[in-house]
Amino acid sequence: MSGGSGFLSVAGAAKTFGAATVLDGVDLSMGRGEFISLLGPSGCGKTTLLRIVAGLMAPDQGKVALDGQDITRRPPHKRDVSVVFQNYALFPHLSVAENVAFGLKARGAPRDEIAPTVAKYLGLVQMSAFAGRSIKALSGGQQQRVAVARALAVGPKLLLLDEPFSALDRKLREAMQIDLKRILRDVGTTAIFVTHDQDEALTMSDRIAVMYAGRIEQLGTPAEIYHQPATPFALGFVGLSTRLPGKVTEAADGMVTVETAAGSLRARANFLPGSPVLLGIRPERMVIGHDKANRIEAPLADAAFQGARVQLHFHAPEDSQILVETPVLPADAGPGTKLKLSWDVEDTLVYPAAVASP
């Protein structure tokens, strides 16, 4: 799944608007049938990248190739790339069935094929009963389904989804995520999904491209992104983490000792002594008590009960953050209680930090 065989390949895509660099040389390669999420905060360039792939915007530099053909300069209606827009962009003057039929008619599909195809895709998104309805009579979730059916009905080589669930409430969103995943698997569509919602990306994707400031920071499977975030941004944007800045004091045999405000900690990494670094630890890797190799102590600030887990926030030195997820809160712990915390050396992530100014 994760072997990007180059069904879609974006090479060195760059785009500036005035003085602002929105895309700064992005490379992306994905295989047929793959589902990739572009994940990042607003303004990271994910929507711009999507529009360039769709042909709705031309890159200043770079190439886009789909299924072995260079489509960089090809207009959108000749690309075979469908888009599900954030606001769905359904045609208000057409019925549900006419919306789904639009692409087929525009491509001059044979008359007798249109009705069965429309019926098939309306069935796929469970909207058959609404075929004759006006778009305006539909709820947000129903419009969403029609938009997906309309985009899939033309049998696109590539489906692009631009934050399609952002207008839906949480419960509906989660139901739609599962539904969409099922539908795309049934149809076997290659898809790029743009989102700023990390849970959505982790749930749905074969691979995630974490984007920041016009670049792809990391491209990997959800597990890779979560357990081995490649950059401090990926660490911070996807999931929660304990973050401790420090300085390397010893380095030998692929191991470093880092002096932080919370104490001296060990990690597996190659850095020269004296290098400023940032240590990151996922909260569920940390345990209460000093059973593991890397040990610190911190006063509890707050405990957030989350059902299966309790999230513990600790008072931390400046620039640091200490966060632990544990199944049970120790009975005697309250705000201000100093707790012993520890984790394995292997679970300590190390990133080069910007050199502190003198």
Added chain:
Amino acid sequence: MSAARRLDPVLLLALPAVLYIAVIYGVPLLVLLGRSLLVGGVPSLAPFISFFSDGFSWIVIGNTVRISVLVTLLCLVIGYPTALALARTRGAMQALILVAIILPLSVGVVVKAFAWQIVLRRDGIVSQFMTGIGLWDEPQRLLFTEAGLVIGAANVFVPFMILPIYSVLKLIDPRLGEAAATLGASPFYRFFKVALPLSLPGIVTGIAFVFSMAASMYVIPSLLIGDRFQTLATLTGRSFLFMRNEQLGSTTAVVLLVLTVAVVVASASLSKRLGGAS
């Protein structure tokens, strides 16, 4: 539709306008209508019967409808692309087009009509240009022809076609065009299946505006085509001002009123129906 329709107190805000129109426009209109239906103080349809049985009346009605339709069509052909350009441009360019459309409205109709007289006469700029590029063998006068009237009138009324179409076009979500494109629709197909149907309410409103104004115009035909060519509006004017035939004048005025109201009402209901689908 709900059966019980209550009077909205907000409607009271329209009261000053309603009173103003009632006094300034409604009362004289009733007087006019009364005159056309009263012969020597007795209610009678005789004025209408004699009007409609006169062949000349039908020529006048024909003139009115023909000129109004031609002016409306010319305004639509010129106005739609302009409205599209206005809706698609941004910033300084959009402001420039908007000013170019609205500023001429500040020039009075009489001034414009006189200007057209100069432009359309035998030694006018149009004639010079057409003979200059060899399309006309010899200078011709467009002044005092139906073509000249249609050209001049369209110039005056075209903003009233552009603005309603523009106001509808600018509200169309630009993503609809993008969605159509990514579904495989060519620019041509996108225009005829998305932009055009969605802008129909604006087109209908523009047609209602221009048609009713063209049907009732008085100064422009007086200056650009003259007395030989009569429309319902000019005949109404002549009946009152020159022929002192108030009976005929009020009859033609009522016929003109019914014609324009019919077009406006029909287009309003059409617009509502089309708007209901968008």
